[in-house]
Amino acid sequence: MRRVLLLVPALCAAFALLCACDPGETGEGGGRPPGAPTGVTAAASSATSVHVMWNAVATDRGIQVYEVYRGPTKVKEVPGSAHMVDVTMLKPSTSYAFTVRARDTDGRLGPPSRAVRAKTPAAVAADRSAPTRPGTPKGRAIGSRAVQLAWSRATDDQDVMSYDIHQGDTKIHSVGGNQTATVVTGLRPGKRYSFTIRARDAADNVSPATEALRITTPGTDDGRGTAPTGFRATTHQEDGAFHLDLSWIPPRTDGVVTEYEVRLDGRTATSVVFGGNAPRERATYSFYLGPERGVSHRVRIRGRLPDGTWGGFSTERTVTTGVMTGARD
Known part of the structure; x- marks a missing residue:
């Protein structure tokens, strides 16, 4: 899974404050645990492997990993950005049941999906001949x-x-x-x-x-069409330190943008992963800058699109710690 990578430990606290919990939420880190994955399918890929797929899970935190179980046994962990895996080293002519569970970035493990079954075919003795190449696609x-x-x-x-x-x-x-x-x-x-x-x-x-x-694919894309819009950046002081507050409108794509890269002063400061419950309207994020007043920073943001590529950068903003008004569109 893509992890939320932070420059300083205080970022974790900032993110926890950002995602406030309601009274009915549970879990050590606050907030609801992930739900059960849906759309789970399993199909034999060979006499010793099964291909398992599922839909992304909506959650108030990012998904750290998906855990794949064969019966009661966990057999695979895959990054939260992935929704498929090949389970290998199985026995031929055997029926298996698979379930999938999601674990969020706070370590909370959700319930298992419904069980799906797949039966591996019989093995062919001493079959070392690969199939022919498929025809030109x-x-x-x-x-x-x-x-x-x-x-x-x-x-x-x-x-x-x-x-x-x-x-x-x-x-x-x-x-x-x-x-x-x-x-x-x-x-x-x-x-x-x-x-x-x-x-x-x-x-x-x-x-x-x-x-x-x-x-x-047809159309034009100079990056501007895939860049976050309405990008705003301000600072605030809390507990003797300054924090950077960001908000933006996600790019309009056929899928949901769940991951963003924040560039601070020309370098990657953090990756923000929302998981399956990513905002579709205005998104917000806040993180620690430091205790010094009067320090200026340049900041911009971009999203990872559903095809796995990065979209265009937002407009770059400049903020100064201790100055409470930030630039915006």
């Missing part, structure tokens, strides 16, 4: 933020169990061996993407990757 943009991909079937001396879809060097999805098309969403306008497909058989042999399919 074809595709088209669907609007400015999604693409449709299709490819022709690979062949195998037994059966193709699944197809792995890669965006650049990163595996982003997996579909069953009887499926030769999928839709990739959460992209951004005017950006060039590269996709490849690999076939996988029951023995976990993986084919060579297809030729790369490069698709440019």
Whole structure:
């Protein structure tokens, strides 16, 4: 999971103050624990692996990790930014039940999802032959933020169990061996993407990757369309120290922006992760600056977009500790 990375310990306290709890909230750090993940699916990728996917969890804190369980046993932990995993080292011809739990950045563990089942196929003795390379993929943009991909079937001396879809060097999805098309969403306008497909058989042999399919989504994006707007920056004094107060309107995208990078004086000061309950209107954040009065700082912010790339920076603001009015749009 992407973690909230802070320059100084006092930032933790500032963030806790920012996310005030109501009387019904529970947990050591205050606030409600994450809910149970929804949309959980499981499908055999081979005789010894199962591909598990789920939806992001909404929470009043960022999600630190997702824990994946096989029956009562925790078998995987994945970053909160990921919503899929391959569970490996399973037995052939065996039925398994999987659940997923979310743990937030305060360490609170939510309840398990509903259990989903998948059965691994029978293993083929001494199968060392990988499937053939799938046919060259074809595709088209669907609007400015999604693409449709299709490819022709690979062949195998037994059966193709699944197809792995890669965006650049990163595996982003997996579909069953009887499926030769999928839709990739959460992209951004005017950006060039590269996709490849690999076939996988029951023995976990993986084919060579297809030729790369490069698709440019329509539209223009000079960064301004993906930058936070209405960016405001002020300072306040509390307990003998000065704090920087930020607020902004999130970029308008097809998905929710859950992570932001704050640049202070040209360097990364902190990453802010809201998790699945990220604000869609005005977002706010506050952190510690120091005890000295009259110190000026330049600050700007940008968000990580649903396709995993960074959007444009907001307008840069200058604030001075001890001066209570900050620049704004």
